[in-house]
Amino acid sequence: MAVRWGDDIIVIDAGLMFPEAELLGVDIVVPDISYLIENRRYVRAIVLTHGHEDHIGALPWMLSELNVPVWGTEFTLAYVEDKLDEHELLDQTDLREIRPGESFKIGAFTIHPIQVTHSLVDCVALAIHTPLGVLLHTGDFKVDPTPTDNRLFDLHAFAEYGKEGVLALLQDSTNVERKGFTPSERAVRRKFEEVFARTERRLFISCFSSSIHRIKLAVELAWEHGRNVVFVGRSMVSSAEIAEDLGYMEIPQGLLLSPGEMRNTPPEKLCVLISGTQGEPMSALSRAAVDSHKHARIEKGDTVVLSSRIIPGNEKAIYRMVDHLFRRQAHVIYEDGSFPPVHVSGHASQEELKLILNLVKPKYFIPIHGEYRQLALHAELAAAMRGAVGNVLLIESGDILEFDELGARKAGRVNAGRVCIDSGSRTDVVEDLVIKDRRHLSEDGIVLPIIAINKLSGRVETSPEIVTRGFEPGEDGFAEGARQLVMQTLEVSSEEEKADYGVIKEKIRADLKRYISRQTQKRPLIMPVILEI
Ligand SMILES: [Zn+2]
Numbered sequence: 001m002a003v004r005w006g007d008d009i010i011v012i013d014a015g016l017m018f019p020e021a022e023l024l025g026v027d028i029v030v031p032d033i034s035y036l037i038e039n040r041r042y043v044r045a046i047v048l049t050h051g052h053e054d055h056i057g058a059l060p061w062m063l064s065e066l067n068v069p070v071w072g073t074e075f076t077l078a079y080v081e082d083k084l085d086e087h088e089l090l091d092q093t094d095l096r097e098i099r100p101g102e103s104f105k106i107g108a109f110t111i112h113p114i115q116v117t118h119s120l121v122d123c124v125a126l127a128i129h130t131p132l133g134v135l136l137h138t139g140d141f142k143v144d145p146t147p148t149d150n151r152l153f154d155l156h157a158f159a160e161y162g163k164e165g166v167l168a169l170l171q172d173s174t175n176v177e178r179k180g181f182t183p184s185e186r187a188v189r190r191k192f193e194e195v196f197a198r199t200e201r202r203l204f205i206s207c208f209s210s211s212i213h214r215i216k217l218a219v220e221l222a223w224e225h226g227r228n229v230v231f232v233g234r235s236m237v238s239s240a241e242i243a244e245d246l247g248y249m250e251i252p253q254g255l256l257l258s259p260g261e262m263r264n265t266p267p268e269k270l271c272v273l274i275s276g277t278q279g280e281p282m283s284a285l286s287r288a289a290v291d292s293h294k295h296a297r298i299e300k301g302d303t304v305v306l307s308s309r310i311i312p313g314n315e316k317a318i319y320r321m322v323d324h325l326f327r328r329q330a331h332v333i334y335e336d337g338s339f340p341p342v343h344v345s346g347h348a349s350q351e352e353l354k355l356i357l358n359l360v361k362p363k364y365f366i367p368i369h370g371e372y373r374q375l376a377l378h379a380e381l382a383a384a385m386r387g388a389v390g391n392v393l394l395i396e397s398g399d400i401l402e403f404d405e406l407g408a409r410k411a412g413r414v415n416a417g418r419v420c421i422d423s424g425s426r427t428d429v430v431e432d433l434v435i436k437d438r439r440h441l442s443e444d445g446i447v448l449p450i451i452a453i454n455k456l457s458g459r460v461e462t463s464p465e466i467v468t469r470g471f472e473p474g475e476d477g478f479a480e481g482a483r484q485l486v487m488q489t490l491e492v493s494s495e496e497e498k499a500d501y502g503v504i505k506e507k508i509r510a511d512l513k514r515y516i517s518r519q520t521q522k523r524p525l526i527m528p529v530i531l532e533i
């Protein structure tokens with residue numbers, strides 16, 4: 001979202017999306033920022049509400065187009081630094097720390113960050129003072145009366161703004177379909193206590209690496225129950241480090257073990273925090289679930305907790321992983337609607353949304369952050385609160401909303417949409433999926449490794465076939481080398497991995513991609529095909 005007054009533009013958040021499975025070969029999806037590029041001389045800053053990927057993930061891509069200062073809270077900037085460092089953009093980026101309650105000025109705007117609660121820590125809403133009045137942007141939030149870090153939702157600030165008058169409220173719509181209140185992060189504590197008390201062997205807990213509240217809770221309970229903690233997975237390790245550095249979590253001396261030390265630690269003394277709640281094929285937990293992780297193994301009687309939401313679209317991959325865990329006779333605990341919950345949402349439910357609306361009493365209400373149906377339902381919910389809300393405006397990405405002394409109205413559209421990017425390079429933009437596929441096919445061609453697997457035995461029946469089209473390997477030995485590589489990948493994979501086509505295809509694709517780019521510097525589309533016989 002961009003806010004413009006005359007020659008000053010500020011951008012709020014810069015997130016990415018992970019592609020659906022249909023976006024074959026594309027790694028991440030970022031917003032089309034052609035409007036900002038056309039107006040680059042007016043863009044003053046990017047202001048971040050919090051550090052989730054859907055709010056900061058597009059920064060490397062945006063900053064390589066627009067080198068403007070980035071404002072965010074301490075914790076948010078720590079995530080941003082990690083990300084920019086990875087993309088070698090850190091040195092050239094101007095990062096500016098903000099603190100809840102301390103206003104700052106950018107061009108014509110004065111911005112007042114307000115502390116809110118969410119599934120991540122150090123999150124803010126933004127009150128943006130403009131010459132026409134205050135815009136209140138909630139960011140992502142829930143109203144958690146008992147956050148684990150005791151940094152409370154600043155309801156008072158919202159109420160104060162309500163008294164002074166707010167031109168427009170822009171509010172998170174994610175959970176508008178849920179009645180009541182979202183439970184506090186503390187509700188998970190009861191479930192975790194139960195699990196720690198009951199677990200006899202090793203305890204694996206998987207959550208998003210950004211779930212600092214959850215990681216902190218697990219670390220505290222591990223300490224209380226005499227278990228050592230091991231972090232497994234790159235994102236988990238770096239996130240825990242940041243949380244500890246910034247004082248969000250204390251890890252007592254001697255509590256932490258390295259993954260290599262797991263082997264020699266008694267099972268009843270271990271608590272493993274492991275990444276991969278969504279069944280991502282290459283994640284630590286997915287690999288542990290099929291015995292292909294170097295250190296983490298799941299054995300009979302171990303307990304595995306999936307402390308996160310099952311994101312729609314990931315059900316298949318998650319349940320496939322859960323099946324592998326069951327097959328190892330592990331106890332698996334995942335969100336099944338029972339109480340106390342093993343996971344709570346970070347977004348406000350209906351009663352919290354109404355609470356904020358009632359406190360703020362905006363002249364204009366604009367639902368943001370959600371699918372169209374959620375925006376529409378949120379608009380309906382607000383429209384029904386006649387005493388609290390003036391006008392409700394339903395807009396979509398790309399719409400221009402214009403305010404002046406007479407009021408607000410939709411005033412045309414700008415280019416907006418998605419841009420697909422291959423990771424590993426921030427410049428390899430894929431203008432459009434079709435174009436990407438065409439370009440891929442025309443320039444680099446396609447490679448189809450075809451593998452025949454016996455469905456019953458899981459055995460590979462014949463030597464893999466490598467079919468290429470529009471791809472010039474350049475060397476005679478290519479096909480043979482590729483075939484051997486696929487055989488090798490299959491050999492080092494377990495029977496279960498071979499029976500799990502999602503996993504085995506991804507392993508083959510990743511290995512071949514590396515091999516081909518090393519051999520030919522080309523990046524053909526690689527589509528493993530598995531024939532069941
Ligand atoms: Zn968020």
Ligand SMILES: [Zn+2]
Nearest residue numbers: 052054055140
């Ligand atoms: Zn979000």
